Structure formats: structure tokens, C-alpha cells
Amino acid sequence: MASETRIGLIGAGYIATWHADALKATPNVRIAAVCDVNETAAKGFAGRYGAQVFTSVDDLIASGSCDAVHILTPPHLHRALAIKCLEGGLDVLVEKPVAESAAETREIEAAATKAGKRFCAGHNFLGLPSYQKMKKDMRAGAYGRVSGCDISWALPLAPLRSGPYNLWLLREPKNLLLELGPHLFAFAHDLFGPVEVQHAEAEWPVALPGEDMRPQGFRILARAGLVQITFTLAMVETTDNRSVTLRGSSARARLDYAQDVLVVERENTSDLVANPLRRQLDLSRQHLWQGIGNAAVQTASLNTKNPYGRSFLGMNAALYAAGPGAAHAKPYAGETAVEVMQAIDDAIALLPEKVLRAAAPAVQTRKPKPSVMVIGGTGFIGRALTRRIVADGRDVRVLSRSRSGPFPDLPDQVETVSASLHDLEALTAAMQGIEVVFNLAKALENTWEDCLINDVGVATRIAEACQMADVKRLIYTGTIASYDMSNPGQTITEETGFAEDLTDRNLYARSKAECEKQLMKLHRERGLPVTIARPGIVVGPGGPLQHWGIGRWHGAGAVRIWGHGRNILPFVLNEDIADGLVRMMDAPVEGQSFNLIGEPMLSARNYFDAIETALGARIRVNSGNLYAFYASDAVKYALKKYALRRSGVIRPSLADWKSRAHYSPFSNEKPKQVLGWKPETDRAVFVEKAIANANLFGF
Template sequence: MSNKKVVLIGAGNIAKTHAAALREIPGVDLFGVFDVNTAAAQGLAREFGVSRVFTSMDEAAASTADSAHVLTPPGLHFASAMPFIAAGKTVLLEKPVGVSTAECDLMRTAATQSGAVVGVNQNLVFNPAYVQLKSAIESGQLGKPRYLDYVYEVPLRQLAARQFGHWMFREPLNILLEQAVHPLSQVLDLAGPVKELSVLAEDPVEISPGVGLHNACQVSLLCERMPAHLRFHVGAEFTVCRMTVVCDDGVAVADMFSNQFHTMKRTAYMEPVDAWLSARATGRQVASQGFAALRDYIMATAKLKPRSDAFYLGMKGSLQAFYQDLQTTGKPRIDLDFGARLVSVCEEVAAQFKPVPSRASEEPSIKPTGELVTVLGGTGFIGSHTVAALLDQGYQVRVMARGVGNLQAVFSRPGVEIVRGDVKNRIDLERAISGVPYVINLAHGGGGASFEAIRAAMVDSAVMVANICQEAGVRRLVHVGSISSLFLGNAGETITGATPPDPRPETRNDYARAKALADAALLEIHKNTGFPIVLIRPGLVVGAGTSPFHGGLGFFNNDQHCIGWNSGQNALPWVLVGDCASAIVASIAAPLAAGRAYNLVGDVQPCAREYLRDLAKTVQRPLKFVPSSPTGLWLVEMGKWLVKRATGREVARPFKRDLMSRGLLARFDCTGAKQDLGWTPVADMAVFHQQALAVHAGDDQA
């Protein structure tokens, strides 16, 4: 029997996981890929040796492929799957299978007519810890199951980054379809279909005018085989993804995040002895599995065994079960009907969410009449404050951003024009810059898998913006970079606006290297052409709208513990976001600013230890600063690098010089910004504390 030929529809990050897992599954071949982003599809094809890159969905559906994996965003699942369902092919959709029961019904009807087989990738059903729990329950070793409790408390990167234009934030139902289907898939798989449910919904968080994020609720479910309760919360600080099943003769616990399973049972002895023996047995289970996870991580990193983290094993198990089920029964266990039941439950839960309370607008209603300023990348943290400052100064503002949905209230103020665009796209830039006298570039262009990609996104886009501004007759370009473009590792050096970008950018991390190259390129353009460019380099920007856990403190393996770049006793170059915005706006018309660079560092500069200590008191959390040394950190990074190189991976060598610069030992003299821009940053510690730290007290959404 020939292998099944698989085509991937969508070439994003999840497609790479599918491609890697398919390599390990016998009986299937990765045959082709399609994505509207042809470059992404071609890159995936090169990386995994895919033979064909299709030019359209219809071409892929008409090919000789046997099955299609639909890996597009949820809102496109239906449109992406239907050509393959109509062609009678086997289709595996990423969760959720659809965004409504109506979509699921239409897919079911089409599949019945064409004979297509449709499954859904609910990878958490195949999480190793859950598989062990289910096996223990079904074996009867713990007696009859009576009750299931599930705690799903997880961080959410898009929420922390305030990327509210993401699909999951557009409708109240979407966050459930994106996130709640994970725990619900396990609940329904073990406890059976839901017969009745009730919801205790917490108040929504208003993320834009009239738009609420329902990020937390409690759901009680009466299922066919047992009752269940789900605590659902995204945007949590501590990750808990744990199922507990209470049985007549014991308790089973599966922790999906740490990939651990254990049981609590009775022994034949009296209660005090029983408690000790039972606790010892449970402790041995947990300790053994914790050691196994560490061992497997080390061995996988050293390429001594295949990848074995819980996420990948769950994905691999899901795809493997899908194709095994097709071969043995002709129908996947996790099929369209299963996925449709999950969508239906999410709809029932969303129907019981509380509405966002209505409130009177507090924004000014008078449209400003000043000159028009284009702000590129203006919907981010610094951008939103800059737009507000521009409006307050009487400017009209045109904001270009990639995502224009669920924006903050400031973007609904009179005088604001929103245009969708990408700073890497010349046509978008020309449209946004046309007819304006001033441009503020806050867009960094995004990241990439290699330095070449990062350079193209951050450096080339900055140069293109400058060139287009020249061509369009813009009177001044304000480019907002970062102090990371400078070398800041010399405690005896004083940094001024005249300090050049790091002369050895190749010894820095990719972000700092690109920032240094972008600054150097823009200064060269001004030198050669005289085009008026102002470079603004903010320090460590803090305030309302961003996480207080700043990377300038150190690196956070989790929010609670900060591994410092050094001993954490040197003053750090903080700047309040409001002060940053006021300087950016002032640089538009300041007579002496053209061709100059200004570093924005405030007058209140607590060290890392002081900042984290005060933050801990403010948010009432046990935050810890762990001092380190650049030498120690560098030796650890060198060890990792040597292991990766020994296993054939091409990775950039770490430099101690980069870690020294991250420690921010140098001192700043911002006299130039204060004189030329009339800049007066906050100098009162109490005010700094209020605007940098106290704004996060009681903040439980991110």
C-alpha cells in the first residue's frame, strides 16, 4: 500500500510542528504546501523537503494529495477546508474545527455528500500525562470515577503584549474557541458529552471602547459519565493546567504543563501509616517524572534522542492516532462531531458572559486643526502615548499599523486617521506618508528566524522609510530606536546624544545589532543628503500599558524570578512612557534637533534590586532578584552553544561583551535633550513610583 500524500494548508509556526511530526509517522508523506504568503510556503518546503508548493487552494484540492491539514487562522478554517471536503479528501483541521455550529453543520453536510473524512487536531487529548490518567481511570484501579475538576490558568503572550487585534479578542466567543477548547477536549473525552452546564462569569476586561475580554470564568458541567468543573483563566501569572479525577478508591492527577501524572491511593494499614505510605508513593511518582523530564530535555538538546516535550508529543500523538484510526476503522476518534460538540459548548458558555458596562466617553470631542503627523507603528505601547501627546498638542495624526482592530480609546479621538499597513511594504508606506510634513517611525519591522531576516525587517525598513520621506518632501523624520544600539557595559563611560552606535555590533544580540545598524544607516543618510532626521533612543520605558517585568532588569524564566544581568546594584536608565512621548513630540519642531540623537533617560533611576523590591510590595507578590555575573552567564551560554554546534546546528556565538552591555553600567547625560527639546522628565521618586509601579496594582489581565 502506498503512503498517504499530505498537503499542508498554511505555513505558519504550527505547520512546522505538523511537518516535523509527520516525518516520524509511518505511512504518510509530506507532499505539498500552500500559503497565501508564497515566501513562507517556499521556506517551509525547503526546510522539510516538500516536493510541491501550490499557487492556490483549488490547485492543492485538485492535486493527487490524499489528505489536507488545515492550519490557517480559525476564522479561515471553513473556507480553507471546504475545497478539500468537496473533493472527497481526508481533512484534518487544527482546533477549533469551526467558529460556529453553523459552520460545523455545513462541513458535515458536505462531507456526507462527498464521502470526505474530517478530523480535528485536539492535541491535548494526546498529552502524555492525560493519556496515563485516562488509562488509569479506564483500568478500574481507582474504582468508579465520580467527579472531574480542571484548573486551566495560563499566561497569554498576545494579551501581555496588548495585541488586541488578534482574532481571539474580536468576539467574546473567540477566546473560548482559541483557548478553552484545550481543557474542554479532555473533559468531553473522559467525562462524555455535556448534558447541562452553568457558568459563573467574571467581569470582562475592557480592551477597547465597548469591547470586553472575558478571560476568566467557572463552568460546571453535567456530563454523561460524571460531573465536571472547569476553572478557565487566560492571562494568569502562574501556569496551572491540571485535571483531577476523584474516584471511589483513589484520586488521579494529570499536570499537562509539567507532563506529570500521579495517583493517591489507600494502603492496608491504619490511617497514620497509610497517610505516610501513600504520600511517599505519590512523592516517588512526581520526583521520578520530574527527573525524567529534565533528562529528556538535556538529551533532546544534545540530539541524543528525539524531541520529547509534552506539546510535541501531544501533537505527534494526535497526528499518529488520526492516521492509525483511518487505517484501522476508516474514521478518526477525534472527528468532526467531536469538534462540533466543543464548539457548541463554547457557544453555550459565551452566551452566559456578562456584557461590558456602558460608560460615557471621557475623550475630547473637538478635532485638532494642527499639521498632520504620520506615526508608523503607532498602536503599540509608546505609540499610543505618543498619539495622545500629539493630539494634546493640537496635531492631527495618521496612524499606520498592521493590526487595526480593538484599538484603545485614544485612536477613536477626533483627529486620528487609521490606515492598515506594513512598514516592510513600500506601497503601504507611500500611502501613509503621502502629503504629511512630519513622520514618526516607531515600527521596528518585526523579528525573524535569522539575523538576515531581522536585518531586513528592522534595518532595511528604517532606510526605506527615510528614502520615501525624502521623496515625498517630508520636512522631518523622527526615528525612535533604543539605547540598546549603544554599548553600555563600561561603568566609567558617560553616554550622551553624540555617543555613536556600538562600533562592534557583530558582538551583540540580534536585536541590539540591528538597532545599531539602523541608527548608523540613518545618521549616514543625514550626513550624505542633509535630510532632517532625529534619532530618539528611549531607555527602559515603563508605565501604564506594558508589563512591569522589564528585560532591562535581567531575564525572567518566569515572572516571579529575575536573573539579573549582574549584581543588580547599578542605577538603571528608566524613563516614564509619558516623558518619552513628550520628548518625541517636541522633537518634531525643535529647531536644533535635526541631525541629532537624543537619549531619553529620566532623573529617577532605581537599581534592579530596588525596582523589583518596590514592585513586589506594590503588586503583593513574592518577586525575587537573583544576582549573577556576566562571566557566569556567558559561560552558560557558551556551554549551550558548544552543545548545539556539536550536534550540527548553525547558531550565533554568544559574546560576553553583549552581556556586559545588557547590565547597563554606563551613565547617561541627557542635557542635550533637556536643552534642545525643552524636556523635563519626572524627578520625583513618588511620582515615578505612581506612574511606573502603582499603575500595575490590581492588574490581573496580563
Template sequence: MRSAIVGSGFIADFHLRGIIHDVAAELVAVCDTNLVRAEALASGQGAKAYQSLDQMLAEQQIDVVHILTPPDTHHALAEKVLQAGSHVFVEKPMCASTSETSDLLETAAEAGLKIGVNHNLTFLSSFERLRQHVHSGALGPIDYLSITHLSELPVMRMGPFNNWIVREPGNALMEIGSHLVSELLDLAGEPDRMSVIADRPLDIPGGGTAYRRWRVAGDVGSTAIDLTMNFGPGFPQRTIMVRGLLGTGLCDLNANTCVIDRRTSSGLDFDRRARTLDQGRQLRKQASSNIANVLFAKAKLPRTGTPDQISIQNSIASFYAEVRETSPADRRLEGQTGHRVIKLCEEIIAKAGVSTATAPAEARPTATINPKVLVIGGTGFIGKALVRKLLESGHEVRIAARSPNSAMEQQGGGKVEIVRADMSSADDLSRALEGIDYVFHLATTDSKTWPQFLEREVEPARVLGEICLKQGVKRLVYTGTIDSLYAGPGAGTISDSTPVDPSIGRRNYYARAKAAGEEVLLQLHRTKGLPVVVVRPGIVIGQGGNPFHWGVGRWTSEGVVELWGDGDNKLPLVLVDDVASGLVKAMEAPGIEGRSYNLVDRPLLSARDYISELERIGGFKVEIHPRPVWRYYLEDMAKWPIKVAVRHADAQRIPSYRDWASRTQKASFDAAASRKDLGWQPVGTADELIERGIAGSLSGWLSARS
């Protein structure tokens, strides 16, 4: 079977694994509007990358096309694929409305083709264990079913606010609720009665509203049902509980375990003990199976990996078997089930009184602006603060983004222009720089391998520098990182003139890539006169940031942190607003081309101080684990031979003790040149760092729960 993937985002790797582990399937094509991402996914598979779906369908004979794009694009893409004669396997939700799902079902029926919808959580081994007990009658007649999804949707708090999930009030329910609804339909069926409450509204920049909590109560025949979704911060939990006449089943989707509880033949007191021990045995067995699958996945064995990886592989395998007609259709992924899921989601939204219609766009200023400042990466944490600071200084601003966010344009009071641009496209960058005098480069990538960093981070920096020279830009301000400097034990004092780590080739890929980006731009300055200034922010905190910052330690959850060392030394912290101010000053200060500046406040708080204030302000307790650097290094080193053996993408990175040691930030930072040359003045007091930095970042996290 010849397969193709449309959309090369995060979920595409899971689908790729499902395809390549099918002995009778091969990936022949990948299509994405971002050709670089399509090529990255296709490389190594003998597949061809496309930027146009029409071209891919015209040139390739394809049996199954996987559609992994945002839900509002599913209908148009799937319809085109069906009309071209290929089967469709689409990520949930099937479409954005029942009118679209009905249309696709009709098109598929007329063409004699199949549509599969990846309701993958119903293929988790824990869920399959639960459904087997329910459908076999092992639990007896079911009188109660409870399904919960308690897990934050960070996009509601941090954006990007043009994401489909927050574009309309009901979209989060459609996106996440489709999981719960598919589970409900499989275990019990469609409700006869429902009452719905959607509350804890959150205003979305740009005028939208998101609801963080949804509660559904109803009946399916004699079975009472409860569905609860909470998208605010908090301990994540996704569970399904079924009560029957003969027993109960509790499925923990996060842990991928399902515990069945039934009476034994023992007397009451011994029955309690026997059941408790049996539940422990069930958990131990399933926990061992889960970790074994993860470990076996390192050897690239099929049907292994994390529970989510396996569930998607099983879902794909089931659909492919249906297409080959080697097994009957599985109702969990049928197109008709996808239609029923969307229909029930629409009913829930309607009963909650939440509109699914597109809200009218706010009137935008009609005045034409003439921005002279371009911010690449203006939708990120630092980028947003920089745009605010530029506007306060009287500048009109153009923001270049891969996915333009109209919310920022509306908030700019008519002084912000958004343009679509991909850093990998020289044409996009040239258009974005038209009429621009000053450029800020804050963008970064989510690359995992060194070749990817070279392709997506370093080379685009060089191309940007060349275009700036060609178009006569007055100054390019490049944002690097203090991570490119060695700041571990023995580093002493780091000043603005301190060069990058001389052993940068052994450091983590992000630090290396940022250092390489600096070097290509500074080389253009030395050889061609590129007017570039490099700015390296410290550990940036403040409103809109993550209070559980990895510059402080390795957070395994919001309540547990492993320190980089003992955590007693003062950290190079800095407020995001001070970084924004420093960036603007780096644009304005005369005669500083070719220089590098570290934006770091005075040494005021240690990691332990930071966590102590986090606890005090937040009213919660953090479990702290000091961890010596050598333990991080040995753990990293122990994994490396395995990565080499299985040819892992990260196998070329040899573990470095120096890299781990640098995370302790034992060095002392001296930003005297930043103060002198730029006239930069950070807050300089612990109280301000605590109030505006820690409390500021924590406020967004806490308010998202209220």
C-alpha cells in the same frame, strides 16, 4: 503524503515538526497573506510559498492541508480545501459556530474526505496516562471530575484588541474552553445538567467586554463535574483531578505529570508512607522523561521536544495514520468531536448569559481627516503613548499596522486613521506614506536568526528611507535602542554622541539589527539627504507596560528574578510618557537631521530599588537572585557547541561576554543634548518614576486580577 500549511504564525513551527518527522510525509507548500512569513517557513523544506490559497490549491496536488489561522477563518478556508479534494487538519477550535462545523462535516462526507481537529492537550503523555486509567476502570467508577485552567490571557490586558479572542465576550471561552471541553468529553462525556457563572468582566478598548473567570458545575450521569477558567494574572496552573471508587488521578498539564493514588496492602500508617513514596517515584520518572525529550529534541530526534511539541506531533501522526487507513480513527481528533466541542462551548456561553453575536460597531465620526503624521508601530506600548501625545498636541494621526485595530481609531475621537501595512511590502509603505510629512518608525519583529533580522528589520528600514525620500517626507524619526550601545563595566559616561558599540557584531541580534537600521538610514542621510533623526529610549516603564521588565533582570516568573550582576547600580529608566514627548520633540525641533538622541532620565533607581518598590506597591514578595555576568556567559557558551552540532538556527551567534556585561547597565547616561536640542524634560525624580512608572505598569497587572 503531500502536506501544506495555511497560516505561518507561532503554532506553524509545531505542525512543521510533526510533518517532517513523519517518514512518509513531506511539506510541499505554505500559504500566508504575509508572503515573507510563508517563505521563511517554507525555506529549507523544499516547499513553495504562496500568498493565495486558490493559487496553491490550483498548482499543487495536496493530500492534507493544515489550517492554522484565526478561528473565524477556519470554515471558509477548510471548505475551499475540501472542495479542492484535500483532507483538512485544523487547529482547535474547529470553527466559530456549530452551524459552520455542521456545514464542514457535510461537505467532507459528500467528498469522502476527513477532517481532523487538533485537540492536542488530549495527546499529552500525562493526559493519556490519566485517560488510560479512567477508561480501563483502574480507578473504579468515577464520581468527580475537576478541570482547571488558571493562566493569564495577556491579550485581555495588553492587546492587540482586534484579536479574535477578545472581539466578542464568548470568544475566550471558545478558544481556551475548547481544551477543557475536549478533555471533559473524552473522560466523562456530555453533561446532563450545567450551571455557569462568567464574572470579573473587563472593558476592552473599542467597546467590547471580556470575562476573566468562568465556572461550570454539572453532572454527567452520576459523575459531578467542575470546570474553572481564570484568565487574569497569577501563578499558572492547569490540572485535571479524577476521583473514583478505587483511587484518584491528578494530572498537571503544565508539568506534564500524572500521579495515580491508590490504596496499598499496608496498614493505615504504612499505607500513607507507601503511597507518598510511590507518588514521588511517579513524579521523578515523568520529570526525567520530560527533560530527556527536550534534550533529545536538540538532536532533532522524532517524537521529542517539549510536551506541547510532542502532543501536536502525536496528534498529527494519529490523523495521518487514519488518512492512510493504517489505524482506526481516534475520537479525540475526529471532526464530529470538534463539532461536539463547539456545541458544548456554545451551551456554556448561553447559560452564562454572554452573547456570541457580533456587537454593533460604534458610530464613527464622518468627518474626513487629513493626517500628516504616520506612526508605524502605533499599536505597541510606546506607540500607543506616542499617538496619545500627538493627539494632545493637535495632530491628526495615521497608524500603519499589520492587523489594523479599530479600537484605537474609535478612541482617537475622529483624529486617527488606521491603514493596513506590512513593513516587508514596499507597496504597503508607499500607500501608507501618501500625503504624510512626518514618519515615526517604532515597529520591530519577532525574528530569531540574523538573516531574519536582516530581512524583516534592516531591509524594511532601508526601503522606508528610500520611500520617504521619494515622497518628500519632512522628517523620519527612527526608534532605536540603548541596547546598541555598550553599557557594561568600564563604559564610563554615555552621551547622545556616543557611537554604537564598536563590537556590535558580537552583540545580540536585536541590538545589532537596530544599530544596522540606524546605519542604513544615516547613510541615506549622508548620501541623499534623508531627513532622519534617531532616538534611543532607555528602559521604558509606565502605564500599559510590563512591570516585570527584563531591563531590570531576567524574570523566570512574576515572583522570581535573576539580576544582571549585583543590581546595585542606577538604571537608565524613563517613563513611557516622557519617551512619547521626546519623540514628538524630535519631530518638531529644527536642524537636527542626522543626529541621535538617548531618551534616558537621571540615574534614580537601581534594580534592587525597583524590585523593592514593586514589592511594596504590589503587596507581594519577589525572590531575588543576584547573578554575576560570567555565569550567564558560561551557560550560554555551554549551549553553543550543542547548537552547532545539531545545526540550530541560532548556532551562528557565538556567545559574547561583552553582550551579557552590557545588560548590567553600569554606564552613566548623559542626555544633556536631548534636553538642549529637543527641549526635552523628563520627570527627573525617583518619586515620579515610582508612582507613574512602577505603580503605573503594576496597576494594569493588578487590576486585571480584580
């Protein structure tokens, strides 16, 4: 029996969950450690797997707790971390892109060779069962002589149009290709060997803040031996097409690697009418059995083996199934990673210089003197708010996870500082000289315990820092989702209040309500100068097409709206939200709350009709039966709690589901009377700003 491999995860972000769940299901593997500079994140993540917690890679190496590590940090940190771990005697797997260039990848490979340790690349899609079958059949000659291959990644990338803009992949135009290219080039290299890039072009440029242009698509032509290869990347709002298509002399094989579906189209020997009929019947049969097979896998695993998860399982099986030091599969080897990254570098080198040029930040002529702080200033509302405050003549300090933000054109008016929301001392220091603090932060957690730590705890800590720094006004953004909006006969005002018991509500609604409760308690007991704003469904330039306040989306082309979709929704323009928030800065409204809801304009169905009229895009809209949603959720709740034995699982009530349809109308009289707020009243102007000029599709 193979001995156990102890794995450490460096980085506790989104991708770490996929690695950890797959590792947990891999024989002869144990997650031994989690390392992240954010100790709270590391502890929360490690607790799920019984792992040790570290905030320093040096400490993790020195502990001797691991045989190998998965490096899951932002890519610009990969090279240094990988080399440090290799020199520390650990095998490493590095998430793609393994580095920022082929040269850096070679340095990692050289360090691995010198240390006698393994360096592997996280090309997870190569582990899909359907891909393994495609490769095996191709090499067995089942498709004849393969002359062409089309490899596509067509999936919307919302941050290009709606942020956050401080992500690594948006720092430079080439980062988009570095981020997504490894998936495509790894397929080509694994199937055909080294890739020779012949042509590269970029499409659909979009402006980030500061008129910093980024391409939303790439088309690359290449060759591997006698095989012509076309790589296509599309990041606008498009139907999901992540596929590998092989064109052979005997058959055409198409792998949908997002769905783990492989379909092969072959010639047959029938004549006339029977020939195309047999071809289509064969394709129908394959699609049917692929669908049944995948549904069976999902049902048997209780949706724990979706295609993305199965790709990680396949990768881990190739690397660890035989225990420590096992011979790893070539697709993941460091030498392969070097060749994949070199091909991507070659493609980048063929792009026009203007495509690769990032706009230089505006020259700073004076140091900002901020009197206003915006926490969450890199988000949709936060960006509009920050720019509005600057337009009104005040400088702003934006609190962000990094020291870069979406305001490169405002260096004289906006400064970005980094401080942990869990560090009271750092927050207090960051608020020195600040008169007004806007807290737009939110945490979308999976358990109530995490909500109490990362949402309620953060909100109260920010409030405490405000008092310690002598801030004159704290403006907190709650949510209308905390209301019971299930009754069409009830008009909601600021006097309506929330239910005393919110344990049967979704975690976001409950958590934001608890934040408000604790802040108002601090106002009464300690004089916290707080005002609360609750935005409606916020729309406008920079907002997403796939807005989940309207319905449950299934890609860019289909949505199940909450309920029948005929009731008027509480839409509001982002610029009107910014105006309402700014008006709260100086008005005598301490201890009050305001529902920032636009004038009654559109139902969900009206909204999608307006999209079709203004943009010529018909989206498939179906009513969402809320009773069916509730019943389906009840089944999922039972499976998660009793079959998967997950702790902290909640089951929202029927009223909670009905509230998502926003059946109860709102009154916006209070902010109009008390603040002098004037949301847009002209429907045509509203549609123009919310839809026609909002760049919803990216092009």
C-alpha cells in the same frame, strides 16, 4: 510500508512552527507546501522544510502538491478555507477553535462528508503521552469510580492588559472562551463523552482601549453522565496551572499537561503516622521519577521534545502514522469537534449579556485629516504616542496589519490603514499627505539573514517611501541595547557610539544598530530627514509585568535578574517616551540621536521591592550569574550548530550578556537640553505610575 502523506500548511505564523516541526518528525509525512498571503513569510518558512510556496489557497489546491492541509490562520477564516479545501479534494486539520461556532463547525463536517474527505480538529494536548496514560488507567478502573473532574487553564494572557489589541481573540468577549475553551472541553469530551453545561460566569474584567471590557477569567460547571466537571480559566498574572484532576473512589489523579506530568494519589493501609508519611513518600517518588524521565527526554532530544511539542507529535502519530487515508483517532474527528464547539456555545449562552457585549466604537463625526503616521502604533509605545499626538491637536494615521486598531474612541482623529512593510508602492501611497512618520516597528528574528530582510530591509524601505512621499521628518526608534553596557565605569551619551563589529552581539541589538547605520547613511548621501530615539526600559500602564529588560522570567512569581541587580537601571515612563518623541517632530534635530532615559531611580532589586510594597506581591528574585548565562549559552550554541546542524546560529559575547544588566550608567542631558524634555523626577510619583497604577497583575 505505508505511503507518504503530503501536507500543506495554510498560514505561516507562530503556531505553524509547532505543526511543522512535529510533522517533520512524523513517519510517512512530508511538508510539501506553505501558503500565506505574505509571500515573504511563506518563503522564509517554506525554505526550512524544502516546501513549495503559495500565496493563494486556490493555487495550492490546483497544484496537486498536497494530500491534506493544516489550516493555521486566524479563526474567522477557518470555515471558508476548510470548506474550500475539502471541496478541492484535500483532507483538512483545522487549528482550534475550528470555527467561531458549532453551526460553522457543522458546515465544515457536512462538507467533509459530502466530499468524502477527512476533517480533523487540532486538539493537540490529547496527544500527550501522560494524558494517554491517564485515560487508559481511568478506563481500566485504576482510579475507581470517577465522580468529579477539575480542568484548569491558568496562564497569564498579556495582550489583555498590554496589547496588541487587534488580535482576533480580543475582538469580542466570547472569543476568549472560543480560543482557550477547546483545550478544556476536548479533555472532558474525550474522557467522559458529551458535556452538559449547567452554569457559566466571568471574572476580573479589564478595560481595553475605549473602555471596552473583557473578562480575564471564566468558571463553568458542567456534567457528563454521573461526573461533575468544573472548568476554570484564569488569564491574570498567576502561577501556571494547566491541569486535569480526576477524583475517583480509589485515587486522585492530577495531570499537569503543560509539563507532561501525571501524579496519582492513593490510599494505603497503614495506620496513624505511617499512613500520611507513606502517602507523601509515594507522591515524592512519583514527582522525582516524572522529573527524571522528562529531563531525560529533553536531554536526549536536545530540547526538541518539550511537552507542547510532544503533544503535536502524539496528535500527528494518531492521524498519519499509517499513511494517507488512515483511520484517525476519534478525539480529533470532525464529529467530536462539533460536540466540543456546541458545549462551548452552550457555556457562552449562559454568560450574562453584559459580559458578552463589546463596546461600540465611538460615532465618527468627521473624517480624520492626518499629518502624522505611526508605524507600530498598536504597540505599547505606539499607543501612548498616538494618543499624545491626538491630545496635542493633530490627527494620526496608524499603519497596521489590519484595518482595526486600539483607538475605537478616537474615530475623528485616528485612521488605521493596512499596508505591507515589504511593499514600497503601498507604503508610499499610505504616506501621501503625511508630514511626520514615526517608525516604531521591530522584527525579532532568529537569523541574521531574516533580520536583514524583515528589520533592516523594512527600515530602509520605509525611509525610501518617506522620501518618495516628501515626508518632512522620519523619527526612528532604535534601542539602547545596541550599546556595549558592560562597563560600570563608562557613562553612555549619544556620542558613545556603537562598536564597529557587532557580530558577537544578540540579533536584536545588532539588527537595530544596522538599521540606524543605514538610515544615517541615507541622511548623509540623500538627505533623509531622520532623527533617532533610543528608549530605555519602558514602564507604565499597559506595560508587562514580565519585562525581559529586567531579567529572565519563570512565570509571574520568579525572575532571575541580569547580574547582581544593585546597579541603577535605565527605567523610563511610557508617557515620558511619548513626550520625547513628540518633541522631535518640529525641533531642528535632523541627523541627530537621543537616548530617552529617565532620571536615575531604581535598581532591579528596588523595582521588585517597590512591587511588594505597593501591591503586596512578593516575587522570588534571584541574581543571575552572567558568566553562568554565557557558559550555558555556549553549550546551547554548540548543540544547535553541531548536533542539530542549524544554520545561522550565533553566540553572543560575554560583554553582550553583561550589557543586559545595564551596568553602564546613562546621561540624559542631551534630550533635556536640546528638546526641553522633562522626564519624571519624583521617585514616589514614578513608582505610582510605573507600578501602583500600572495594572501589572491584571486585577
